Amino acid sequence: MSHALPAERCLSVVMPVFNEERTVERVIRTVLEQPSVAELLVVDDCSQDLTWQILQNSFAQEPRVKLHRHKVNRGKGAAVRTGIQNATAPFVIVQDADLEYDPREFPLLLRPLLEGAADAVFGSRFIGSQEHRVLYFWHSVGNRFLTLLSNMFTNINLTDMETCYKAVRRELLQSIPLKENRFGFEPELTAKLARRNARIYEVAVSYHGRTYAEGKKINWKDGFRALWCIVRYGLAD
Numbered sequence: 001m002s003h004a005l006p007a008e009r010c011l012s013v014v015m016p017v018f019n020e021e022r023t024v025e026r027v028i029r030t031v032l033e034q035p036s037v038a039e040l041l042v043v044d045d046c047s048q049d050l051t052w053q054i055l056q057n058s059f060a061q062e063p064r065v066k067l068h069r070h071k072v073n074r075g076k077g078a079a080v081r082t083g084i085q086n087a088t089a090p091f092v093i094v095q096d097a098d099l100e101y102d103p104r105e106f107p108l109l110l111r112p113l114l115e116g117a118a119d120a121v122f123g124s125r126f127i128g129s130q131e132h133r134v135l136y137f138w139h140s141v142g143n144r145f146l147t148l149l150s151n152m153f154t155n156i157n158l159t160d161m162e163t164c165y166k167a168v169r170r171e172l173l174q175s176i177p178l179k180e181n182r183f184g185f186e187p188e189l190t191a192k193l194a195r196r197n198a199r200i201y202e203v204a205v206s207y208h209g210r211t212y213a214e215g216k217k218i219n220w221k222d223g224f225r226a227l228w229c230i231v232r233y234g235l236a237d
Contacts, residue, residue: 014083123165128204153234
């Protein structure tokens with residue numbers, strides 16, 4: 001396969017941010033070091049700590065960084081939608097503002113897109129031999145169960161539906177009406193990509209999970225919402 005686009009400056013990175021004063025600057029600088037990044041759309045979801053001040057003080061003059069702020073806290077999915085709506089590069093990926101996913105692995109996700117083989121690429125934490133921090137057993141069980149259920153409704157064979165790393169062709173992504181305001185964004189997007197018959201690939205990525213004490217935000221309520229979203233969007237006409 002031939003590369004339809006150059007690997008440099010082809011990626012819009014959407015970064016939803018909420019109360020990430022400890023990590024946001026480091027993550028942003030790592031993202032900007034990647035040659036593929038054309039722009040970084042940071043959407044502060046009405047943080048209550050020093051996150052917004054750090055963003056303004058450190059990155060307001062950075063030409064590739066576009067800062068957005070919600071006046072009220074609306075949730076990760078809403079912040080991601082704001083970023084997607086403003087993206088301009090050929091491909092879009094979501095990057096959390098913590099240190100759980102490594103932007104240096106962007107080339108792994110971009111390769112099937114650049115080669116024209118894929119419309120979307122998911123970064124799986126459950127395949128390959130990439131390094132992983134050992135954390136919560138029941139979280140891993142829950143992730144695998146949600147992925148299994150999602151696969152049953154979409155008839156695709158993903159290993160990690162809940163992954164943050166989903167790289168998608170921008171034109172396709174912007175054509176999909178997304179509604180979920182919190183973590184239901186993940187099963188919603190997966191179901192709607194499957195319904196569009198998008199060519200979805202998976203690649204192995206590393207995962208440096210954090211504890212709740214370190215700032216992890218997803219909880220059991222989000223798991224139940226994900227179940228509802230899998231059924232709701234899996235059965236949609």
